[in-house]
Structure formats: structure tokens, C-alpha cells
Amino acid sequence: MTHxxxxxxxxxxxxxxxxxxxxxxxxxxxxxxxVESAEGAWxxxxxxxxxxxxGCGIAVTSLGHRHPEVVRAVHAQVDTLWHIxxxxxxxxxxxxxxxxxxxxxxxxxxxxxxxxxxxxxxxxIKLARRATGRSEIIGFxxxxxxxxxxxxxxxxxxxxxxxxxxxxxPGVHHVRFPYCFRTCSHGPSEPCPIAAGEELxxxxxxxVPPESVAAIVVEPVQGEGGYVVPPDGFLRTLRAIxxxxxxxxxxxxxxxxxxxxxxxxxxxxxxxxxxxxxVAKAMGNGLPIAAVVARREVMAAWHSGEHGTTYGGxxxxxxxVVAVIEVLRKDRLAERAARLGAAVLERARGWQAAHPQxxxxxxxxxxxxxxxxxxxxxxxxxxxxxxxxxxERNLMLLTCGLDENVIRLIPPLTIPExxxxxxxxxxxxxxxxxxx
Numbered sequence: 001m002t003h004x005x006x007x008x009x010x011x012x013x014x015x016x017x018x019x020x021x022x023x024x025x026x027x028x029x030x031x032x033x034x035v036e037s038a039e040g041a042w043x044x045x046x047x048x049x050x051x052x053x054x055g056c057g058i059a060v061t062s063l064g065h066r067h068p069e070v071v072r073a074v075h076a077q078v079d080t081l082w083h084i085x086x087x088x089x090x091x092x093x094x095x096x097x098x099x100x101x102x103x104x105x106x107x108x109x110x111x112x113x114x115x116x117x118x119x120x121x122x123x124x125i126k127l128a129r130r131a132t133g134r135s136e137i138i139g140f141x142x143x144x145x146x147x148x149x150x151x152x153x154x155x156x157x158x159x160x161x162x163x164x165x166x167x168x169x170p171g172v173h174h175v176r177f178p179y180c181f182r183t184c185s186h187g188p189s190e191p192c193p194i195a196a197g198e199e200l201x202x203x204x205x206x207x208v209p210p211e212s213v214a215a216i217v218v219e220p221v222q223g224e225g226g227y228v229v230p231p232d233g234f235l236r237t238l239r240a241i242x243x244x245x246x247x248x249x250x251x252x253x254x255x256x257x258x259x260x261x262x263x264x265x266x267x268x269x270x271x272x273x274x275x276x277x278x279v280a281k282a283m284g285n286g287l288p289i290a291a292v293v294a295r296r297e298v299m300a301a302w303h304s305g306e307h308g309t310t311y312g313g314x315x316x317x318x319x320x321v322v323a324v325i326e327v328l329r330k331d332r333l334a335e336r337a338a339r340l341g342a343a344v345l346e347r348a349r350g351w352q353a354a355h356p357q358x359x360x361x362x363x364x365x366x367x368x369x370x371x372x373x374x375x376x377x378x379x380x381x382x383x384x385x386x387x388x389x390x391x392e393r394n395l396m397l398l399t400c401g402l403d404e405n406v407i408r409l410i411p412p413l414t415i416p417e418x419x420x421x422x423x424x425x426x427x428x429x430x431x432x433x434x435x436x
Contacts, residue, residue, distance in 0.1 A: 010049050030055070030398055031391060041415045041423075043396065051391070052423045054411045055398040059223070059255045059367075062282035063327055064412035070285050073314055073323035086308065087385065092318035099325040099424045100283075100293060103264045105273040109301035113313030114290040117254035117280035118146025121217070123307060125150045125169075126277050128248045129214035130310070131301035133393055135170075136198070136213045140177040142225030142402060144205045145217065145252055154217055156400060157225045173208055175199040177222060177232045181360045181371065181404075195234040211244035215276070220266035223255035226401035227369025227408050229362050233389045235270040248275040248298065255367075258282040259328050259413055262338030262365025279313060285324050289317035337365040340420060344368050346410060347424055348382035355431050357382050368409040371401065378403035389430035395423050 012034045030383070034046040041064055043051040063070060077092065084090050097111040106178060112127075114120045124139060126405040139145070139154040146152065147161060155161055162168070176183060180193040186192060193199075204210045205351035218239055222228040240319075251274035254265035260282060263269050267277070275298050280290030289312070292299075328334065339361060348361045350371060359373030372379040383405045390397045400406050412422060 005393050012045075014423045015046065019030060021291055022284050030387075031396070033396075040064040040066075041419050043410050049394060051427070052395045052419060054409055054423050054427075055396045055410055056282075056410050058281070058398065059260060059410045061286050062258060062260060062333075062413045063285045063324060064288070064414045065357045065416070067285060067323075067327065069327050070320050070323045073319045074287070076317035077316045081429065083311075083314060085310050090315050090318075092315040092322070093313040095323040096313070096318035099322050100279070100291060103325060103329070104351060105265060105268060105295050107295055108131070108277055108293045110296045111293075111298070112302075112307065113318070114292065114293045114309060115279070115312050116146070116290050117252075118148045118151040118280065119309070119312070120254065120278035120280055120290040120292050121145045121151040121154065121252065122148055124215070124217070124250050124278050125154075126155055126216075126307060127276060127292065127294065127298065127302060128250060132214040132246070132248060134212055138203070138216045139172065139174050139209070139215060140222075141174050142177045142179060142222050143174075143217070143219055144224030144254070145219075145254075154195065154212060157222075163185045168431060175203055177218075177225070177228060177323045178234050179222070179226070179230075180231065181362070182226075189374050192231045192234075195231040195237060197237045198243055204245075205230035205248050210247065213245065213247045215244060215248040215250045217250040219252045219256065220253075220270075221367060221433075224400050226329055226368060226371065226406045229364050229365060231432065233271065235272040239272045239274075242275070249362045250274060250278065252278050254278055254280045256364075258324065259334035259337050260365055260367050260410070262329070262334055262341055264334050266364065272355060283324065284317050284320040287317040289314065289321060312408045331414070334365075336415050340413075340415075340417070341365040341368060344420070344424065348409075351431060355435060357435065359429070363409075366409070366411065366413055369400070370407045370409070372405045372407070378405040379404040381406050385434035386427075386430050389433040390426055393426045393430060395430070397424040397427070 035043045036046045037044045043053050067381045070117050082206050088194050101109050126183045141156045144157040145154040150169050153172045156174045176199055178192045180192055184192055192374055251267050253265050253404050257279045276294040352358045358369040362369050382404050383399050387397045397407050
């Protein structure tokens, strides 16, 4: 078997054949596109197509592909220092930590850098157990936290991620998330008992005494679980429960962070400060970097060498982080996400009268989910048809949800408004085509 170089002009079919020969079948793809380059909100394929990207590498390239200020910062860093690991300090890590603490909720002032969101979750589990001396961890049905063992144990969004993978990390429990559209029977104006903490209190009374719980881990807006925005009081209830029982509140902001929801971090919409926050994805705009950000007194539970990483806090990735945060602040992208997201929600809700399959439209900022239903049952086949019709029209969309019946809209926060409208026009046409 020959091995092509990147400069070889092979056909798309040849590249895909070699991919099937060389790459693990574990990789999942949303399409069979072969992307050669990208810029802004556009993907450019080997066969000459230009695809409008409403997926952002799964909520990563929030500044768009190859943002010039991030490119400049990375190029400059490549010419000076690539890697040092734990052998010494380097200025880029310190600068990235300072920039991150500068936008984090007040009181989160100590940083540990990782390579991925799953690694950040693993670190948070270890840190919570170390800091509290307790063993039990509580997560939520529908939560997605990664595929490494601790993160996978917390993940409860799809059984396929867990099939054949047990036994899992002991001491992890799940309660329902307040996914009112699908799981609650109360009226729209009535309080949600799940959001009020009833299921947690029941767990404390029946199976897991609160004094044994180290942490409650929550996505402020569920991502892979369906872009589910909880009722307004939910995060404040969790904070109060944690405070009452000496439990650490861990916010998984891997997908929601860095202005995506219209606030720099989603917890800030509800005025809640977690004890530990996990961030990744948009943090490096495509470079692999993540972090655990915690209160200093929590982070101080770790002593030198109790946790570590070879590549976490890599100088090149840290240079990207500093540039990303500078652009987010300078261009006021959280405010832009809030404004554009409200317009997207309004337009998408206008489609519901003509498309009864569109059961719910929800979101926060530029993190918008469209849930498709067939009567009272989820309609993943319809969501897939919409996705395929859109791709035929050169729009990349991603699905999510417990039943893969939700289409998520996560375009770059920097997308020109004309291109955003172009993508929504394609999506509307795709809805019509899928229905027919």
C-alpha cells in the first residue's frame, strides 16, 4: 500500500479509501467531505465545494477558521518556543492563565491546563475528591462530559458511548436534568420540580447521603444532550444545595464557554459562581487546549506532582488562548452572540407554523437547538433529512440530542450577518425539502 503526501492530487474517493484502511473505525463523521482548507465561516473541499460552516468543528472555531489575530499569535510563538512541559516555567502559560482568570466568574482564580475537555473533567473529579475527602459524584441524565473513563462514567447522553465499556468509575450517580420540553408534565408557567431540586433531595434521602458527595457536575446548558436550556432557577438551586451540604459545584463549560451563549460563560447568565469550572473547545479556536479553573483554596488541595500533564499548557496553544480572549473582549463578541442569537431564535420560531415537525426551538446566544418530533415521539429521521438537504445546498449542520433529533446551530460568533442569513435561508429551504 502506498502512502500519499498531502501534495498528491488524489481523488476524494482514493483519500476516503485510504482513510478506511488506515484510521480506526471509532472515528465518527458527520459527512464524507474531504476538507482541504477553511477560512472564516467557510470550508473548502478537495472537489471544489465551498460549505458554509454552522458546526464550527463542534463549537470550537468560534472566531471562524484562521482568524488573523490568532494566526499571527501562533506563527510568532512557533518561531520561539514549542514545548517545555514541566521542566520549567514559560511566559505564555502564565499569560494565558491571567487572561482566563480575567474573564472567569469572580473568585475562580487558579488554573490547571489540560489538552481536552475530557481531561479537564477527569482533573475536576480528582480535584473534588481530593479537596473534600469525599467519594461520590452526581451528574445529570443527558449530560456529556467526554469519553475517557471518568468523563464517560459521568456521561449519560447516549447508551452507545457506554456499551461494552464497563465497569465504570464507582461512586457516580445521575439524576434527571430539567428538560421540560421532553420530561416534565407541568404547565409552561408552572415551576419545574426537577429544577427546584426535588430529585436531588430524593437521592439524598434514599441512596446517597449528601455528606458523602464531593461534587455535582453540570453543563449549564446541555450540549450533546440536545441544547437544553434549564429553567431560570436551576443553577441557583444547585448552588444553594451545594452550599448547604459542603458539596463542590463543577460547571462543565466546555461547549458553552467563551461567549457562545451571549455571556462569556453560561453560568454568568444566572449569577452563579461554581467552585470548579472546566473549559476547552473555543478556548484555543482549534488548537488543543483546555483548563480547570477553580477557587484557589480548592486548587490548593493538590500538592506538587499529584496531578500532571505532558502537553497541557503548550506554549503555542497558550499563545492562541491569549489571542482568542483579546478578540472576544475587543470585539464584544458575547454581546454580538446575544443579539444575533435572539434574531436566529425569532426567525426559527417563525418556521414552526409551517413545519409541525419542528417541535421546539430553544437556545441561549448563538447556541440554538431545533428539536424535531413526530407527534409526541422524537423524529431523528427527519432531522437527518434536514441535515442532508442542507449539505446538498452547501450548509454544514450538526445533530445532537438523546435521540439525535435535534439540529444545533453554532456558527462562528464572527460570521457576517449576510452569511448568517444565507445559512438560515438554506436551512429553511432544507426544512421544506425534507418535509416533501
